[in-house]
Amino acid sequence: MVYENPDGIRIGLEIHVQLNKLKTKMFCGCSTDYHNAAPNTHTCPVCLGLPGALPVLNKKAVEAAIKVGLALEGEIAEETQFHRKNYFYPDLPKGFQVTQYDYPIVSKGKVVIEGEDGEHVVGITRAHMEEDPGKLVHIGSIEKSKGVLIDYNRSGMPLIETVTEPDMRSPKEARRFLDKFRNILEYLDVFDGNLEGAMRVDANVSVHWGTRVEVKNISSHKGVERALLYEIMRQKNVIRRGGKITQETRHFDEGRGVTISMRTKEEAEDYRYFREPDLMPMRVTGWIPAIKETLPELPDAKRARFMEQYGITDMHARALTSKIMLADFYEGVCAKGVDPKVAATWTADVLLGELNYRDLAISSYDGRTIGFIHAKDPEVENSFKVSDMVELVTLFAEGKVSDRAAVEVIRTILDGNEEKSPSQIIEEKGLFKAEDDLVTRAVAETIAENEAAVQDYLGGTEKSLNFLVGQVMKKTKGTADAKTARELIVKELKG
Numbered sequence: 074m075v076y077e078n079p080d081g082i083r084i085g086l087e088i089h090v091q092l093n094k095l096k097t098k099m100f101c102g103c104s105t106d107y108h109n110a111a112p113n114t115h116t117c118p119v120c121l122g123l124p125g126a127l128p129v130l131n132k133k134a135v136e137a138a139i140k141v142g143l144a145l146e147g148e149i150a151e152e153t154q155f156h157r158k159n160y161f162y163p164d165l166p167k168g169f170q171v172t173q174y175d176y177p178i179v180s181k182g183k184v185v186i187e188g189e190d191g192e193h194v195v196g197i198t199r200a201h202m203e204e205d206p207g208k209l210v211h212i213g214s215i216e217k218s219k220g221v222l223i224d225y226n227r228s229g230m231p232l233i234e235t236v237t238e239p240d241m242r243s244p245k246e247a248r249r250f251l252d253k254f255r256n257i258l259e260y261l262d263v264f265d266g267n268l269e270g271a272m273r274v275d276a277n278v279s280v281h282w283g284t285r286v287e288v289k290n291i292s293s294h295k296g297v298e299r300a301l302l303y304e305i306m307r308q309k310n311v312i313r314r315g316g317k318i319t320q321e322t323r324h325f326d327e328g329r330g331v332t333i334s335m336r337t338k339e340e341a342e343d344y345r346y347f348r349e350p351d352l353m354p355m356r357v358t359g360w361i362p363a364i365k366e367t368l369p370e371l372p373d374a375k376r377a378r379f380m381e382q383y384g385i386t387d388m389h390a391r392a393l394t395s396k397i398m399l400a401d402f403y404e405g406v407c408a409k410g411v412d413p414k415v416a417a418t419w420t421a422d423v424l425l426g427e428l429n430y431r432d433l434a435i436s437s438y439d440g441r442t443i444g445f446i447h448a449k450d451p452e453v454e455n456s457f458k459v460s461d462m463v464e465l466v467t468l469f470a471e472g473k474v475s476d477r478a479a480v481e482v483i484r485t486i487l488d489g490n491e492e493k494s495p496s497q498i499i500e501e502k503g504l505f506k507a508e509d510d511l512v513t514r515a516v517a518e519t520i521a522e523n524e525a526a527v528q529d530y531l532g533g534t535e536k537s538l539n540f541l542v543g544q545v546m547k548k549t550k551g552t553a554d555a556k557t558a559r560e561l562i563v564k565e566l567k568g
Contacts, residue, residue: 076189078242081282082305085239086247086297087275088254091205092137092231093264099204099231100128100171107226108268120204120229122167127351134231135357137263138178138202139364141233144257144371145197147182149361154354155202159345163223164207172203172234174346178357184257185373186249189242195250196238205230208270227270233263239277239285244301247276251294252395256372260397267436267446276301280308284318288325288332300325304332375400383413392421398438399425405440405459411466419466423480424457427487455487465495474499477551503550515548516561531566538562 093105101119118126142149156174182197207228211218235254241247255272258264264271274297279285288304291297303325308318323332370378372394379390379400394400403420407413428435428445433455437444441460447453465482468474474482481502482495493501519541520527530537538559545558 076242080280080305080309082242083239083279083282083285084241084244084247084301085277085285086235086237086241086250087277088235088237088251089205089273089275090233090235090258090264091268091271092134092233093268093271094262095131095133095137095231097131098229099131099134099202101229103229105230110226112222112224113226115226116228120166121225128171128349130352130355131231134202135178135355136360136364137231137261138200138233139357139360140261140263140368141235141258142179142182142200143361143365143368144261145179145182145184145200145235147179147197147200149358150176150178150180151358152176152354152356153178155349155352156346157349158203160343162206163221164209164225164228166207166225166228170204170206171349171352173201176354177201184237184250184253186246186253188246188249193240193246195240195246198236198238200233200235203232203234204228205232205270239279244298244305247301248294248298251297253372255294256395256397260369260371260375262369262397267434267451276304278304278308279318280305281312283308283312284320286318286320286332287322289322289335291325292327296325296327299327299330300332303330307332379403383407383417385414385417389417389421392425393417396435398435398443401438401440402443402457402459402462405438406462406466409459409463411463412470415470416462416466419469419479419483420462423483424462427480427483431487433487457483457486461486461495468495468499472554475552475554477546477555481551503552513561515545515553516558516565518548519544520562520565527566 095105097103098105098120101117103115103117103120107115119128139149153173153176155171157169158172158174159169161168177199179200180198182200184195184197186193186195205227207223207225210222210224212220212222237250241250251272251274255266259266266272270292272292274291274294276288276291276297277285278288278301286304286308288300291300304323311318319337321337322335324335325332376387376390376394379385379393380387385393393403399420403416406416406420432448433445433453434448435443436446436454442456442458444454444456465474465479469476469479478499482498485498485502486493486495523541523544526537526540530541541562542555542559545553545562546555549558
């Protein structure tokens with residue numbers, strides 16, 4: 074079915090990505106490892122814009138930009154150059170930002186996402202290199218701040234700004250695009266998405282094919298979806314009341330879930346772009362063949378291979394390839410000879426589900442152990458071993474533990490501070506699958522003790538059967554197989 078977009082929604086995104094895997098900034102030798110440093114300690118005359126300081130371009134930043142362009146199936150410019158974007162703001166020490174204007178390094182790419190009506194192509198207008206400004210720390214809320222502090226540690230960090238076509242038709246599609254885009258960047262190993270400020274998004278949105286509004290500096294994918302949902306509702310309400318949408322820039326207040334007007338939207342001419350005189354134009358087409366050789370297997374290709382090689386479903390393949398470290402962990406488990414379909418179920422459905430419930434983000438994988446950090450509290454760390462998943466999948470496949478018991482083991486490992494194997498946990502908690510006679514006895518006792526539920530089931534109330542199964546599981550402390558228990562109850566009651 075074709076999605077008809079009844080509200081005429083058009084969404085385009087501008088995504089600013091820090092190349093924080095690089096050792097030094099875009100135009101100077103200052104370290105990019107500033108996140109835990111004291112304010113204004115990772116600076117020099119170049120990134121502070123002091124008189125007489127001259128920039129020197131970081132070659133690895135250019136190589137990273139070309140990698141991104143190739144992964145987006147974009148065109149790499151035969152000649153590219155930098156410009157000065159002139160505006161005055163406290164976080165911009167030079168009074169201008171070094172960026173790219175009419176000669177971006179990448180143009181005309183695409184990303185395929187799961188849209189409202191199946192696969193949907195989002196066009197990439199351009200991707201260009203630029204430097205990050207400093208960070209403003211508002212004392213209080215942004216609209217009622219009593220003062221502003223400035224930290225220039227971030228100033229000069231290498232950025233890639235990627236601009237999409239207005240091809241997304243709902244906040245859900247926008248979030249899916251960001252998930253897919255971040256996934257590609259992680260596969261390329263050009264940035265660490267767990268660091269503060271690694272990715273910031275400006276969302277442009279219009280309704281009824283009308284005037285667009287820009288919502289600036291949204292820091293999370295969920296925040297983008299929430300901001301767009303509110304902004305679409307706001308614009309529709311304005312139009313319904315007979316008003317007109319003003320082209321403007323708005324701020325998203327994540328606490329209140331609303332957008333707030335900041336200023337009228339600037340046009341390109343307002344920035345007085347001109348060529349950066351201290352940096353020469355570049356010809357980089359000769360670099361492309363060598364860089365192309367370094368490209369990893371990208372998410373879509375890996376997903377297709379997982380389905381073919383391991384015989385798993387598209388749903389599982391999508392989940393497993395959504396994070397490069399999770400994909401590597403899964404392949405590490407499969408390499409130990411376990412059933413790949415069973416391993417896919419327990420990794421994609423159970424482990425990933427438990428991580429999402431605990432708000433844990435995948436942070437590392439060393440070939441043996443996958444590490445996690447809390448998305449909002451980096452001090453909270455945890456891990457899960459390949460050997461743990463191999464042992465658990467084997468025990469389950471051999472019928473020695475029930476699915477409920479296996480889930481309990483995963484939860485215990487994620488919540489515990491002690492390093493114990495799945496077998497040790499199962500032994501200590503008494504989670505080994507119950508013997509057949511124990512289950513049979515539990516079924517008989519359950520039927521005898523719950524006459525009302527039995528009669529309800531015999532009378533056609535199917536949910537009563539679920540209650541009876543639950544009672545069997547309770548009696549066996551979760552060690553019975555739920556499917557077996559269900560079959561035994563039905564057999565006993567209906568012959």
